Amino acid sequence: MNEWITGPRDDASERRRRVVAAALRAAYAWSVRRRFPLAMREVAMMTGVVMEVHGPGRGPASPAALIDCLRAPLGELPVFDGSSDDEDSAIADAVLLDRHDRMTPEVDDLICEYALPLAGTFAAEAWLPTWTRMHADHIRQQAFASLIETRSQEDYVASRKFLIDHPAGSREELAELVSTMGVRVVFRGYTEIPAERRYHVNPDTQWWWPCPVCAWPMSVAGRTVRCRYRPHTSVFRIVSGKTSLSRPGLTAVDEGPRATRPEARPVRDAVCLDAGVWRFVVVPGASELRLCRALEEQGAEVRLWPELDSYDLYVLAGEDTFRIDVKEYRSVHRLIADLRAKPPQARVLLPRTHEHQLDAVKAALPSLDMTTETRFRAQVRRALKKEGRTS
Ligand SMILES: [Zn+2]
Structure with missing residues (x-):
């Protein structure tokens, strides 16, 4: 898992990947700095990674300068100078922080493909989400480590299928399914529905909607609802219920290949898998x-x-x-x-x-x-x- 340490350090594309991974983590940390005191330390450490890749006199030289860069397209960082046409222009065009210093949902599903383990930040693991710091294989390995230990192919397939078919739901419903199907839920398991995937009617009434393709809670921004993974293309608009207690509906804005309109589900007691x-x-x-x-x-x-x-x-x-x-x-x-x-x-x-x-x-x-x-x-x-x- 340490292949990045021994990898060719003068490989321009690998250097860009390190900068993108550090930028991703710094942007996430900055967006949650008020909730997590350790976040500022993470921003400082990621500044160190970006400075080390660029070398002296090039690129942002302080945490504040790095944060400024994250509000502009990543391609403006010196590490992207001289990148050829076949470099990933979607990454060069990506802006990580919006004007309210939130992670931009347009890019986080793309950019997490660039995540990789960076040294020296293990203390941050408890609050830093897996997709900012581990690459895909590592996340999959961790998710299934204890299943693989049992060496039973049947259990492994049943449990993995279960996660895919039920990435979110009510705690009760999931607990019942887990016990009747005899599957094992591993690693971080299920957690609360995150704030950006809830629709607040009032403090006591909140709703979420499963994506028609992957069934994970869709992002809610204002009255627009869509899956954070862009290839799941359906986009919806919220239609309020008759009273503040009634269930809100959805209308399709952009009829994707599947025009199924999911039904709102109460946030109370609902859980979903780790991002x-x-x-x-x-x-x-x-x-x-x-x-x-x-x-x-x-x-x-x-x-x-x-x-x-x-x-x-x-x-x-x-x-x-x-x-x-x-x-x-x-x-x-x-x-x-x-x-x-x-x-x-x-x-x-x-x-x-x-x-x-x-x-x-x-x-x-x-x-x-x-x-x-x-x-x-x-x-x-x-x-x-x-x-x-x-x-
Ligand atoms: Zn989806």
């Missing part, structure tokens, strides 16, 4: 389960996360078998960097929301075995047909 587990287990998991169910409907046999998560799907279609790793990244550049650093154990599949990344990944990694959801489902269909003819 890191949501982002790196539930979000990709929603696609993995959707794909698994679609392939099963086609007539294939599918095993999820085989060999305790060596890859995502083992697919048996007629006489053909396939090993599939679903990759769902907002940043195609992070995807390429991660595939280079850790070659996959199976064929890489881009889900339908990410099929447009195929050409960029193929150009960067021409020998990589990869496909898209559309192509793969067609291949499975052919394999099943072939079997139909021969048997």
Whole structure:
């Protein structure tokens, strides 16, 4: 897990990643500094990381100067000078703090793909959310560490599926499901619905809405409600109930591919998964389960996360078998960097929301075995047909 220490220090893209990771953590710390006294120390430490990457005389040289930079596009930091066209322009354009010094929801789901462990901040772990300080593999490993110890593939799959299908709900409802299904809820488990995902009618009446795709609480900003993960595209507007006690409704602003309108649920007694587990287990998991169910409907046999998560799907279609790793990244550049650093154990599949990344990944990694959801489902269909003819 310390590969970043021994990694090539003169690699410009890795230096930018360190700056982005430090900027992310500084921005988060700044946004919560009134609640957490340790936050200012974190901002100072992250300033140190940014200064060390830039070297003397370049870039922000104090915490206040770093915070100023976080209110402007990241690409203005000197570490991005001379970055080539194929660098990630979405990251260079990202502004982390809005004018009220809150984290901008537009970028946090993108930027968390850049999170990585940085040295010297372990004391901050209790309050710093996982997605600001750990990369995806690390979060997944922690979430499933105790399940993997049991070495039971069946328990592992049941518990992981449970988190994906139930990323939020009422405490009572979840407790009952956990006990009837015999699954294990691990790591940080469930916590209260965070403030930015609640709609306050009055201090005693608050509501939340599950995302139609991932079922995690959507963000509420003013009267606009949407999932923090941008590829889950539906955007809604709140319609107040008849009285302050009645349930508010939603209307779709931007009819995404799914126009299902979720129903408001009371915040009282409701809980949801940690943001890191949501982002790196539930979000990709929603696609993995959707794909698994679609392939099963086609007539294939599918095993999820085989060999305790060596890859995502083992697919048996007629006489053909396939090993599939679903990759769902907002940043195609992070995807390429991660595939280079850790070659996959199976064929890489881009889900339908990410099929447009195929050409960029193929150009960067021409020998990589990869496909898209559309192509793969067609291949499975052919394999099943072939079997139909021969048997
Ligand atoms: Zn969602």
